[in-house]
Amino acid sequence: MPGHPRDRRRPLSRREFLRRAGVAGIATPSLAAILAACAGETTTEGGSPSAALQLARPDSPVTLPTQGNPAIADGLQPEAGPLKILGYNDYIRKFILNKFSDKFSTSVDWTIFDTPEQMVQMMQSSGSNWDLIVSVTPENVGKLAFGQLIQPLNKTYLPNFANVWDVFQSPFYDVDAQFTAPYTVYTTGITWRNDVVNEDIPAMDNPYDILWDSKYAGQVHLLNGSRDTLAAALLRMGSDVNTSDPNVLDQAKQMLLDGVETMNWKFDHVDYSELGTFEIHHTWSGQVAYYQYYLPKGLPITAFSYVWPPKAAGKKPGIITNDMFAIPKGAKSPVLAHAMIDFLLDRSNAAVNYAYEGFQPPLTSITPESILADELVPKNLSNILITQEDFPLGVQELELAPAVNQLYQQIYQEVTGGA
Amino acid sequence: MWFPSWFWPSFAAPATIWLLLFFVLPFFVILSIAFGRVDPIFLTPSPVYNPLRWDVAPFRDVLSQIFTNGSVYQSDFLHTLAFVFVATALCLAIGYPVAYFIARHAGRFRTLFLVAFIAPFWISYMMRMLAWINLLQPNGYVNRILGGLGVANTQTPIQWLNGKPLTVILGLTYGYVPYMILPLFGVLDRIPSSTMEAARDLGAGQVTTFLRVTLPLSRQGILAGVVIVSLPMFGDYYTQTLLAGTRNTAMIGNLIVSSIQSSLVQTGASLVLILLVLLILPMLYYLRATSKSTELVAR
Numbered sequence: 001m002p003g004h005p006r007d008r009r010r011p012l013s014r015r016e017f018l019r020r021a022g023v024a025g026i027a028t029p030s031l032a033a034i035l036a037a038c039a040g041e042t043t044t045e046g047g048s049p050s051a052a053l054q055l056a057r058p059d060s061p062v063t064l065p066t067q068g069n070p071a072i073a074d075g076l077q078p079e080a081g082p083l084k085i086l087g088y089n090d091y092i093r094k095f096i097l098n099k100f101s102d103k104f105s106t107s108v109d110w111t112i113f114d115t116p117e118q119m120v121q122m123m124q125s126s127g128s129n130w131d132l133i134v135s136v137t138p139e140n141v142g143k144l145a146f147g148q149l150i151q152p153l154n155k156t157y158l159p160n161f162a163n164v165w166d167v168f169q170s171p172f173y174d175v176d177a178q179f180t181a182p183y184t185v186y187t188t189g190i191t192w193r194n195d196v197v198n199e200d201i202p203a204m205d206n207p208y209d210i211l212w213d214s215k216y217a218g219q220v221h222l223l224n225g226s227r228d229t230l231a232a233a234l235l236r237m238g239s240d241v242n243t244s245d246p247n248v249l250d251q252a253k254q255m256l257l258d259g260v261e262t263m264n265w266k267f268d269h270v271d272y273s274e275l276g277t278f279e280i281h282h283t284w285s286g287q288v289a290y291y292q293y294y295l296p297k298g299l300p301i302t303a304f305s306y307v308w309p310p311k312a313a314g315k316k317p318g319i320i321t322n323d324m325f326a327i328p329k330g331a332k333s334p335v336l337a338h339a340m341i342d343f344l345l346d347r348s349n350a351a352v353n354y355a356y357e358g359f360q361p362p363l364t365s366i367t368p369e370s371i372l373a374d375e376l377v378p379k380n381l382s383n384i385l386i387t388q389e390d391f392p393l394g395v396q397e398l399e400l401a402p403a404v405n406q407l408y409q410q411i412y413q414e415v416t417g418g419a
Numbered sequence: 420m421w422f423p424s425w426f427w428p429s430f431a432a433p434a435t436i437w438l439l440l441f442f443v444l445p446f447f448v449i450l451s452i453a454f455g456r457v458d459p460i461f462l463t464p465s466p467v468y469n470p471l472r473w474d475v476a477p478f479r480d481v482l483s484q485i486f487t488n489g490s491v492y493q494s495d496f497l498h499t500l501a502f503v504f505v506a507t508a509l510c511l512a513i514g515y516p517v518a519y520f521i522a523r524h525a526g527r528f529r530t531l532f533l534v535a536f537i538a539p540f541w542i543s544y545m546m547r548m549l550a551w552i553n554l555l556q557p558n559g560y561v562n563r564i565l566g567g568l569g570v571a572n573t574q575t576p577i578q579w580l581n582g583k584p585l586t587v588i589l590g591l592t593y594g595y596v597p598y599m600i601l602p603l604f605g606v607l608d609r610i611p612s613s614t615m616e617a618a619r620d621l622g623a624g625q626v627t628t629f630l631r632v633t634l635p636l637s638r639q640g641i642l643a644g645v646v647i648v649s650l651p652m653f654g655d656y657y658t659q660t661l662l663a664g665t666r667n668t669a670m671i672g673n674l675i676v677s678s679i680q681s682s683l684v685q686t687g688a689s690l691v692l693i694l695l696v697l698l699i700l701p702m703l704y705y706l707r708a709t710s711k712s713t714e715l716v717a718r
Contacts, residue, residue: 053460115680121463143460218581226681264582266664276557277580296558402462409681414491417498417669418677419659 053146055399056138057242061172064145064152064179071152072334079333081106083340086113086122086328087134092344093356100343106336115225116140117409123149128330132337135183135323138173139227142399144326145179151329152178157338160345165362165388168322173398180324181341184359185386186286187394188228188319189308191271193279201305202312208236211282212255214262219279222259224267226412227397228319229256232282235309235317241397244404249411256415267416275299285384289358289377301378308383310393320386320394322362360386453478453688462682481689491666492674492690499670502584503652506591510648511641513592514599518640519633521600522607536600544594548661551590555579555662582665590658595651599644606640607633639712646705653698 056062081104085092089112097108111130113119119133120140127149136144144150155161161169161181168182190207197216201207211220211232222229231241233252243249259265268274271281272290276299285306292301309316325344327337343349350361355376360366368385371377377385400408451466454473458465467473484492517536525532539547554561557576566573579586610633618628656672671694678687 117462117681120461121684124458124461124463147460218578260666264665264667266581267666268664274580277578296556298558402460406462406682409683413674413677413681413683413686415666416677417491417495417666418656418672418674419664419666419669 053143056173058172061175063175066152069148071154074156076335078104078335078339081333081336082109083333083336084109084130085132085134086111086130091134093353096353127328130328131331131333132340133326136326139397139399141173141180148329150179150326158342160342163345163363167388167391168362180326182362183323183325185322185362186284186359187308188284189306191281191283191288191304191306193303194305195303196279202307205314206316207307207309207312210280212259216279217263220263221266221268221278221281223269223282226409229412230408241395253411267419286359288381288384292378302380306381306384317395320391321396449688449691453692457685464684477685478689481686495669495671495674502588503649506588507645507649509592510596510599513596514603518600518603518607522604537597540597582663582668584668586662587659587668590662591652595648598647602643603640606637610636642705642708650698
């Protein structure tokens with residue numbers, strides 16, 4: 001169990017991490033309680049109160065605390081703006097931003113973050129500088145809400161929330177969707193060049209094995225980021241992608257280090273800009289939707305295939321997840337932020353946005369059939385499309401205890417060398 | 420004309436304020452993060468500004484990792500040292516003849532040549548590296564030319580961009596070579612022709628004149644070029660990211676960036692400090708050599 005925060009003068013050594021994570025693992029499923037006990041009376045260095053963080057799991061849903069952190073009142077008029085967004089680069093189509101600006105006679109300022117950790121750092125240091133985050137994931141929504149860095153949504157401003165898939169009307173990581181509205185959904189799978197890779201990857205007992213197949217050394221790219229890189233090994237092992245078991249994590253690390261040695265993987269998530277330079281890529285389904293626009297001369301889109309392992313012959317586990325909107329606490333234009341969320345939950349705006357972004361909006365009226373009919377995704381890649389029925393088939397990368405989270409990041413750094 | 424005693428020293432004020440604001444203060448913040456604490460929930464750094472409360476244990480951990488055989492920190496440091504050493508040597512090998520040619524043999528076209536060689540400065544480093552990505556792609560011009568010459572197999576093109584140390588070294592060399600040419604040109608241009616003519620009059624051949632006159636007199640330019648080129652190379656990370664992106668080519672800059680972008684900011688701050696100490700050594704050597712040379716000239 002982590003010591004009292006006052007005693008934590010330095011990050012834990014690896015050995016200490018393993019020991020503590022091990023204790024936490026033994027105590028599972030009471031990890032959340034352990035953390036709650038340790039973090040319950042914490043005041044962060046920044047001075048903002050941190051309520052007892054609970055780790056949400058499908059069998060242990062979490063209602064995020066709203067006490068002392070109310071949503072905005074009903075019936076307010078949108079502010080003059082500008083709407084200040086903290087988001088991944090280019091994650092909303094410029095056309096949509098302009099359309100929104102015209103409709104609300106405002107402008108949009110966009111500040112970029114590159115990693116979820118960076119977003120959390122920015123939110124903690126100056127979160128009230130922004131009105132909307134695009135996006136938050138289930139891995140960090142808990143700490144943002146328990147740390148009171150985001151505010152509850154007022155659904156009276158979100159009539160289009162009714163368009164959202166049922167699975168997101170009350171997700172387990174945010175019961176009643178008090179703080180979040182879903183933006184996009186995607187799976188994590190494997191894409192490959194079917195004109196040069198001979199193996200029938202979907203027919204393989206374990207499709208993840210292809211990422212370690214030395215026949216393709218130097219031709220395989222792995223997704224970067226501590227969670228996704230480690231997940232490749234954990235999923236290959238058939239283990240939980242949110243495990244805190246130090247032995248399992250050690251095995252995953254060794255598997256990845258072996259792969260680094262034999263495969264000389266490249267770690268990135270920009271496969272659409274590298275078409276022609278890889279044969280196999282561990283990737284997000286949303287990225288694959290871009291391929292058709294970035295094809296090098298002479299390479300047809302039909303040369304690419306995608307598999308999400310839960311739907312392959314071996315039915316191995318695979319990641320399915322979602323990005324979400326959230327509004328920072330202290331936002332200067334919260335009504336405008338609600339308006340932007342609602343704007344993107346509108347069917348026609350979401351469809352226009354999707355045609356450029358490639359990451360699918362989880363709206364009931366946007367179905368795989370309608371997307372294929374609109375020719376937004378090539379038919380040979382139709383399996384990148386998702387329905388809400390796919391969610392029970394997959395697993396999600398979820399929030400980890402801080403000590404475990406840091407261990408994931410240390411392992412990731414050890415595996416990639418920072419590359 | 421009389422000036423108050425503070426008048427001339429006050430000219431140093433802008434630079435002093437600049438250094439205080441943009442070097443000393445940020446450096447102190449880095450120290451406060453490296454020796455500070457980590458938020459227990461968010462894992463964000465909590466700087467400790469009181470040196471009496473600094474905790475050196477995290478820094479010591481990082482330092483010990485660097486001296487642990489096979490550790491990722493050690494391998495990244497070794498990659499960095501090797502890449503920077505080879506790329507700097509290549510910059511010198513390419514830059515010196517170019518600077519020599521422009522300074523001594525370009526005649527009335529010297530300005531034109533100088534502009535041509537410096538032109539890459541006008542394009543951002545990132546754009547130049549992105550251009551290399553196009554050139555080095557499997558079906559890019561480099562492979563096509565090599566295939567045309569029969570050096571490479573066109574059916575199985577060389578994968579330049581999939582983690583080759585050579586690609587990173589070439590990228591670094593290409594990116595920084597103009598910085599080597601400029602100081603060398605400055606020094607070589609200032610060597611009086613009469614000095615070389617005197618050497619020739621005294622019976623020295625072309626090679627001997629170069630080795631015993633030109634080269635020693637251009638030593639300051641070589642040192643300046645090496646320092647100017649190698650220092651930013653040590654902190655470079657995007658050349659590797661763009662042209663390789665594998666663990667086998669990762670440099671210390673990559674480790675720092677990945678630490679800062681994750682929850683290992685304290686580790687990143689420690690690595691910055693260690694890199695700084697590493698870079699101070701060649702800087703001190705350069706300053707000592709320059710001051711000795713100035714003393715010699717003064718005599």
